[in-house]
Amino acid sequence: MNKLATIDPGTPRTAANLKEKRDLHTISLLVRDAPGVLVRVAMVFSRRGYNIESLVVSPGARAGFSRMTVTCSGDPSILEQMIKQLAKLIDVVHAIDHTTSDRYETEIALIKVLCEGDFRREALEIAEHFNAKVVDYAAQSVILRVYGDSDKLDAMIALFPEQNIVELVRSGKIVMTRALEMT
Amino acid sequence: MESRVTTGAEKLIQCLEREGVEYIFGYSGGAAMPIFDALVDSDIELILVRHEQGAAHMADGYARATGKPGVVLVTSGPGATNTVTGLLTSDMDSVPVIVLTGQTITSMLGKDGFQEADVTGITYAVVKHSYLLKDASEIPRATREAFHIATTGRPGPVLIDLPKDVTQGPCDAPFVEEVDLPGYSVPTHGDPESIRQAAELLMAARRPVLYIGHGAVISNAGKAVIRLAEKLRAPIVNTLLGKGAADETHPLHLGMLGMHGTAYANKAVDACDCIMAIGARWDDRVTGKLDEFCLGATKIHVDIDPSEFGKMVTPDVAIAGDARLVLEELIPQISAADTDEWLTQCESWKKRYPLKYAKQGGLRAQHVLDRLHEISEGNAIITTDVGQHQMWAAQFCLSKTNRHWISSGGAGTMGFGFPAAIGAQLGCPDSKVWAVVGDGGFQMTQMELATAAIHKLPVKCLIVNNNFLGMVRQWQELFFENRLSGVDLVGNPDFVKLAQAYGIKALRIRRPSDVDRILREAHAYDEGPCIVVAEVVKEDNVFPMIPAGAPLSGMIVEKPKEQMAKPTGST
Numbered sequence: 001m002n003k004l005a006t007i008d009p010g011t012p013r014t015a016a017n018l019k020e021k022r023d024l025h026t027i028s029l030l031v032r033d034a035p036g037v038l039v040r041v042a043m044v045f046s047r048r049g050y051n052i053e054s055l056v057v058s059p060g061a062r063a064g065f066s067r068m069t070v071t072c073s074g075d076p077s078i079l080e081q082m083i084k085q086l087a088k089l090i091d092v093v094h095a096i097d098h099t100t101s102d103r104y105e106t107e108i109a110l111i112k113v114l115c116e117g118d119f120r121r122e123a124l125e126i127a128e129h130f131n132a133k134v135v136d137y138a139a140q141s142v143i144l145r146v147y148g149d150s151d152k153l154d155a156m157i158a159l160f161p162e163q164n165i166v167e168l169v170r171s172g173k174i175v176m177t178r179a180l181e182m183t
Numbered sequence: 184m185e186s187r188v189t190t191g192a193e194k195l196i197q198c199l200e201r202e203g204v205e206y207i208f209g210y211s212g213g214a215a216m217p218i219f220d221a222l223v224d225s226d227i228e229l230i231l232v233r234h235e236q237g238a239a240h241m242a243d244g245y246a247r248a249t250g251k252p253g254v255v256l257v258t259s260g261p262g263a264t265n266t267v268t269g270l271l272t273s274d275m276d277s278v279p280v281i282v283l284t285g286q287t288i289t290s291m292l293g294k295d296g297f298q299e300a301d302v303t304g305i306t307y308a309v310v311k312h313s314y315l316l317k318d319a320s321e322i323p324r325a326t327r328e329a330f331h332i333a334t335t336g337r338p339g340p341v342l343i344d345l346p347k348d349v350t351q352g353p354c355d356a357p358f359v360e361e362v363d364l365p366g367y368s369v370p371t372h373g374d375p376e377s378i379r380q381a382a383e384l385l386m387a388a389r390r391p392v393l394y395i396g397h398g399a400v401i402s403n404a405g406k407a408v409i410r411l412a413e414k415l416r417a418p419i420v421n422t423l424l425g426k427g428a429a430d431e432t433h434p435l436h437l438g439m440l441g442m443h444g445t446a447y448a449n450k451a452v453d454a455c456d457c458i459m460a461i462g463a464r465w466d467d468r469v470t471g472k473l474d475e476f477c478l479g480a481t482k483i484h485v486d487i488d489p490s491e492f493g494k495m496v497t498p499d500v501a502i503a504g505d506a507r508l509v510l511e512e513l514i515p516q517i518s519a520a521d522t523d524e525w526l527t528q529c530e531s532w533k534k535r536y537p538l539k540y541a542k543q544g545g546l547r548a549q550h551v552l553d554r555l556h557e558i559s560e561g562n563a564i565i566t567t568d569v570g571q572h573q574m575w576a577a578q579f580c581l582s583k584t585n586r587h588w589i590s591s592g593g594a595g596t597m598g599f600g601f602p603a604a605i606g607a608q609l610g611c612p613d614s615k616v617w618a619v620v621g622d623g624g625f626q627m628t629q630m631e632l633a634t635a636a637i638h639k640l641p642v643k644c645l646i647v648n649n650n651f652l653g654m655v656r657q658w659q660e661l662f663f664e665n666r667l668s669g670v671d672l673v674g675n676p677d678f679v680k681l682a683q684a685y686g687i688k689a690l691r692i693r694r695p696s697d698v699d700r701i702l703r704e705a706h707a708y709d710e711g712p713c714i715v716v717a718e719v720v721k722e723d724n725v726f727p728m729i730p731a732g733a734p735l736s737g738m739i740v741e742k743p744k745e746q747m748a749k750p751t752g753s754t
Contacts, residue, residue: 032366035315036303043307084490090312090332093366 050074054172112167191319192217192350198326208238212258214285233630239269244603249610260298275593279333311339319354336369373504382516388457397424398462407510427582446536465495475734568600568624571653598627682714
């Protein structure tokens with residue numbers, strides 16, 4: 001088993017670079033459960049230079065349909081074109097940009113925090129403040145589970161010194177429009 | 184006696200018969216054997232090609248000439264990948280083609296078995312839709328959906344990948360009549376309010392232009408276009424693929440616009456104050472430098488595919504719908520606009536900048552094509568390959584009948600012209616069909632001479648032979664200081680002898696004085712294919728020309744004295 005020697009590579013998630021990522025669009029798709037639909041959707045994003053930041057695929061309310069929630073970043077001038085291209089796919093029932101719609105959104109994160117000695121108390125205080133739950137309590141680390149909107153998750157993560165976050169898994173954002181508006 | 188169980192392959196063929204398929208263009212192979220076996224007992228005629236790319240282009244040519252979907256059947260792996268260029272060609276130009284590919288058995292999928300390729304994976308980007316069938320019971324539904332998707336809305340190619348165990352095994356699924364595609368809807372009649380706004384813009388214009396594309400061909404909107412032009416008193420221009428939708432010899436027609444369009448079409452578009460795109464997509468070959476395209480003109484866009492709105496040009500009014508139906512709703516709201524001055528202006532451009540070519544100094548492709556148009560009385564179905572001959576054919580062979588002009592526009596596929604003509608001839612046995620090709624493109628699919636010969640198709644193929652890749656050579660001459668690179672086709676075969684080797688009649692034009700006699704002889708010959716090789720001057724250029732990335736006003740009508748800057752446009 002790999003122990004903590006393998007820390008997530010790449011630039012640590014600091015408050016600054018998390019901030020940059022706020023120019024994200026959230027697109028919700030209702031799709032037919034058909035082989036290849038995920039590839040077809042992903043190809044529309046990649047061909048137009050869009051970067052998928054998170055992608056959640058889950059069963060829809062009706063059998064035979066799935067829901068995809070995609071947060072992405074890219075050239076805003078081609079967003080409308082891209083959504084039309086998504087809607088054009090035979091297996092896509094609809095594709096809607098929810099960046100500005102009246103919606104509820106949430107995300108869940110699991111954060112493995114290295115917390116030996118005095119830092120443990122500080123970590124637990126942060127967790128308590130953000131309503132995070134300790135779901136694993138080990139000798140050198142804890143796993144915190146937190147949910148809420150993505151900004152809140154970013155804010156909490158930014159409070160930990162980067163060397164203390166050894167692993168981070170986020171579910172990706174899910175959204176639903178309020179009242180009877182279609183998501 | 185035990186009653187036989189229907190196999191998946193038999194069911195598939197029955198489904199194709201129910202769709203009215205007359206021909207399958209195909210090439211056999213291991214994974215497709217059950218389907219070829221089922222074809223033995225079918226009335227559908229198999230056209231055995233010599234290369235799968237030829238099959239794809241034949242199906243495409245058949246579809247463009249008839250409006251009915253063309254069907255391709257090939258085996259797995261390389262058989263399937265050889266159709267990819269054809270799929271791209273059909274996808275770019277919105278042509279209904281169904282490609283059926285054999286596949287390794289389902290239990291071997293993803294295990295790199297013999298002749299396995301992830302064909303749905305390879306082709307995602309070049310199909311309108313595709314299927315990989317894992318169960319024979321899916322065959323009737325997938326086939327019905329495939330034909331529905333390929334032929335409705337903005338048409339396009341659909342691929343069905345068929346593992347051998349699926350076609351070999353039993354299939355007792357019933358035929359399917361209705362499709363259930365909740366993610367697929369096709370606009371038909373345009374939004375009445377948008378149509379009303381379009382009418383207002385058109386009638387307020389003093390210099391309107393109707394810009395016609397392939398969508399007008401597909402929806403058979405030509406008559407409506409002419410009615411609108413006459414009622415509004417506006418000139419018409421068409422794209423390369425829009426040729427034939429509305430009679431190009433009509434007095435209000437200014438011919439083709441764009442990179443090698445007529446000077447008068449481009450001048451009209453550059454000077455217009457209102458442009459209405461009807462089934463056209465503002466391609467870079469049409470607009471030139473987008474920032475300077477039709478400055479100050481109002482723009483109306485009619486397209487059956489809403490994803491075209493705002494892709495290149497943001498229209499003032501966008502109407503999603505079938506071109507013909509939209510125009511039929513628009514026309515009653517139109518009355519004559521005040522365009523007298525404008526029509527006079529267009530007419531004077533037409534007189535001042537006619538298409539012309541040198542009558543001396545050897546045999547010219549333009550001369551041959553000009554005469555071909557005359558001798559065929561403009562009634563032949565003309566297919567082309569890609570390059571100089573294509574542009575000259577577009578300029579000189581004016582189209583007056585819908586679906587009589589067949590050319591690879593979006594993809595610009597060399598090797599398309601000759602097999603497309605074979606498909607068109609099969610689809611339209613009573614029409615004269617001429618393929619106009621260059622020596623470069625012809626050699627990419629020349630093995631289909633055998634296909635034409637075996638079926639004794641009276642298809643005619645004019646090879647415009649300058650022993651060069653002429654269009655690239657022209658660019659190198661104009662923009663690259665004539666540093667020729669990769670354009671000299673030294674080693675070309677004697678095309679007359681090549682055709683004769685297949686038992687095909689072949690004629691050669693060497694001198695301008697031969698042109699009429701030989702074209703007439705070929706045009707009258709109906710006992711089988713006929714190849715005409717025109718040995719034209721090696722170096723000649725297509726004008727007018729708008730260098731890629733230049734605005735329409737940057738059009739040149741002859742070779743400039745000074746070296747030109749390298750073009751900045753896409754290609």
